[in-house]
Amino acid sequence: MPPGRRTGAAAEEPRTWRDQLSALRNLPPFFRLIWKTSPSLTLTNIVLRVLQAALPTAKLYVGKLIIDEVIRLLDVSGSTTYLWELVALELLLFLVSDLLSRGINLVDSLLADLYTNQTSVDLMRHAAILDLYHFEDSEFYDKMERARRQTTSRSTLISQLLAQFQSTVTLIFLGVSVAAFNPWLILLLVVAVIPSFIQENYFNQQVYSLTRSWTPERRELDYLRYIGASDTTAKEVKIFGLADFITERFRVLSLKYYHANRKLSIKRASWGAFFSAISALTYYGAYVLIIFQTINGVITVGSLTFLSGAFRQMQQGLQSVLSRFATIGESALYLQDLFDFFAIRPNIADRAGSIPFPGEVRIGWEFENVSFRYPNTEQYAIRNLSFKLPAGEKVALVGENGAGKTTLVKLLARLYEPTEGRILLDGRDLRDYELTTLRDNVGVIFQDFFRYQMTARENIVVGRVEESENEARILDSARKSLAEDVVTALPDGYDQLLGRRFANSVDLSGGQWQKIALARAYMRDAQLLILDEPTSALDARAEYEVFQRFTELIAGKTAVLISHRFSTVRMADHILFLEYGGLVEEGSHEELIALGGRYAELFDLQAAGYR
Numbered sequence: 001m002p003p004g005r006r007t008g009a010a011a012e013e014p015r016t017w018r019d020q021l022s023a024l025r026n027l028p029p030f031f032r033l034i035w036k037t038s039p040s041l042t043l044t045n046i047v048l049r050v051l052q053a054a055l056p057t058a059k060l061y062v063g064k065l066i067i068d069e070v071i072r073l074l075d076v077s078g079s080t081t082y083l084w085e086l087v088a089l090e091l092l093l094f095l096v097s098d099l100l101s102r103g104i105n106l107v108d109s110l111l112a113d114l115y116t117n118q119t120s121v122d123l124m125r126h127a128a129i130l131d132l133y134h135f136e137d138s139e140f141y142d143k144m145e146r147a148r149r150q151t152t153s154r155s156t157l158i159s160q161l162l163a164q165f166q167s168t169v170t171l172i173f174l175g176v177s178v179a180a181f182n183p184w185l186i187l188l189l190v191v192a193v194i195p196s197f198i199q200e201n202y203f204n205q206q207v208y209s210l211t212r213s214w215t216p217e218r219r220e221l222d223y224l225r226y227i228g229a230s231d232t233t234a235k236e237v238k239i240f241g242l243a244d245f246i247t248e249r250f251r252v253l254s255l256k257y258y259h260a261n262r263k264l265s266i267k268r269a270s271w272g273a274f275f276s277a278i279s280a281l282t283y284y285g286a287y288v289l290i291i292f293q294t295i296n297g298v299i300t301v302g303s304l305t306f307l308s309g310a311f312r313q314m315q316q317g318l319q320s321v322l323s324r325f326a327t328i329g330e331s332a333l334y335l336q337d338l339f340d341f342f343a344i345r346p347n348i349a350d351r352a353g354s355i356p357f358p359g360e361v362r363i364g365w366e367f368e369n370v371s372f373r374y375p376n377t378e379q380y381a382i383r384n385l386s387f388k389l390p391a392g393e394k395v396a397l398v399g400e401n402g403a404g405k406t407t408l409v410k411l412l413a414r415l416y417e418p419t420e421g422r423i424l425l426d427g428r429d430l431r432d433y434e435l436t437t438l439r440d441n442v443g444v445i446f447q448d449f450f451r452y453q454m455t456a457r458e459n460i461v462v463g464r465v466e467e468s469e470n471e472a473r474i475l476d477s478a479r480k481s482l483a484e485d486v487v488t489a490l491p492d493g494y495d496q497l498l499g500r501r502f503a504n505s506v507d508l509s510g511g512q513w514q515k516i517a518l519a520r521a522y523m524r525d526a527q528l529l530i531l532d533e534p535t536s537a538l539d540a541r542a543e544y545e546v547f548q549r550f551t552e553l554i555a556g557k558t559a560v561l562i563s564h565r566f567s568t569v570r571m572a573d574h575i576l577f578l579e580y581g582g583l584v585e586e587g588s589h590e591e592l593i594a595l596g597g598r599y600a601e602l603f604d605l606q607a608a609g610y611r
Helices: 017-037 039-075 081-129 132-136 138-153 155-181 184-213 215-228 234-239 243-295 301-343 405-412 435-440 456-461 471-480 484-488 510-524 540-553 589-595 598-608
Strands: 364-372 382-390 394-398 420-425 442-445 528-532 558-562 574-579 582-587
Touching: 017 039, 017 081, 017 155, 017 301, 039 081, 039 155, 039 301, 081 138, 081 155, 081 301, 132 138, 138 215, 138 301, 155 301, 184 215, 184 243, 215 243, 234 243, 243 301, 364 405, 382 405, 382 420, 382 558, 382 582, 394 405, 405 528, 405 558, 435 442, 442 510, 456 471, 456 510, 471 484, 471 510, 484 510, 510 528, 574 589, 574 598, 582 589, 582 598, 589 598
Parallel strands: 394 558, 394 574, 442 528, 528 558
Antiparallel strands: 364 382, 364 420, 574 582
């Protein structure tokens, strides 16, 4: 998105009271998440907070009794035992309060950490079941980014909710005590607090709207931070002199967000100061009323201290409750982002009565008039494609970029499903098979395979993680893929950390990484192996050797090979030449050369480059 372009802010309307109240329906499922995280810690927290909630009223009342007792002793001499008992009781209450506060903080911290961990796990697991097309949609990324933020930022909502419960209990204790002396103080309390609450809630809604509307821009800012200081982009940033371009783009966009947020912050601070002054004036009005009652003998001096302290604590407590209510409402709005993400369901899932993948594929795969177009596009990536992939054969897919080769591979692995037509496996629709067992029997190494910043062993094991303790299989996979020589040359061998992200790690060349990735295919040992140009970083001789070994080592298995090098493609039993998403020619290498069509033309062009 170019600097200065704005899409989100104009479309996002400020959140209203109705939105905020409606968002409170997220709190019950949120509390269920908390309870599921740790029932024992949740219950402990509630008990501690109930005990803590009763202490403010108890401490104020004991303080009242102490002052009244001191005044009585000044007027009438007598035993001071009762006075010192009250002082000892007040000390005990303060000590208990301190212990309870520390216990609550400890439990809050532990519960928040567990919630963050559990929610992050739930989010990753849910993301894993979603369809591939979700991850190719920018709107989905906005939803996932907002949900990801909730795994950490919403952990504070746990303590906010429990603190709200505690404050409410405290207010009930204080309110009953104050009303017994003077009910009018409760009315003054409401007048002092409500306007400030309305102001605070209004600006919370504005902040939420601003934050949500800027989600795409904040993602762009994160992206600019990444490409501006990353090992993967450092070479091009230096060679093309992109530093000024990237930093200026970041500066312009970040300043726009800063100015929008500054304007809102100034308004919030100004109105907050105004309503704070109203609150202070109301408190001192109540204080004057209490003083008059004391002077006129209606209440004692101890009651004066109790009521003034109780009124101040009630005012602060009610402000805290209402302000926290607005914050909880705001957090509940954000929490909706998390639940919205969890509500996204995959379209590719098991049908009712789905069957396991066959223990041994006997006939093979067949495409029947298969067409596919990506979501939100009108153009077909594959159109009316029909061909057979017999069990045990090696089929090569050939064609120029954009011909639909990788799309076809994704359909075979059921990462996508046909828009039209169907794919058969041993005569049954591919959608009839259990998704888990189907993918368990398909091994794919893509050209853009991922380079895990993990050990060499772990980079191989990801091909079949349940075999992570099978040392013989790991070593055999490395030998078959020619990765053995690469790994044994590393300082720590199979335990060497790869990449650049962490200390003491070693990065590999492109060709070395591809041999590691190929080891995953052998580790997978699936019935269908697909190599989607995974050897593009290897030279022609090395690629030939890799594929030569590949064809020898997978005897009896079905394989799909994609490569731009015809010297490699000719090893296949059958070749499909694709163009513009359709099948143009098919046959063996010799048959296609004899045909003299598009395959032969491209073969001659490539061969001429080596003459």
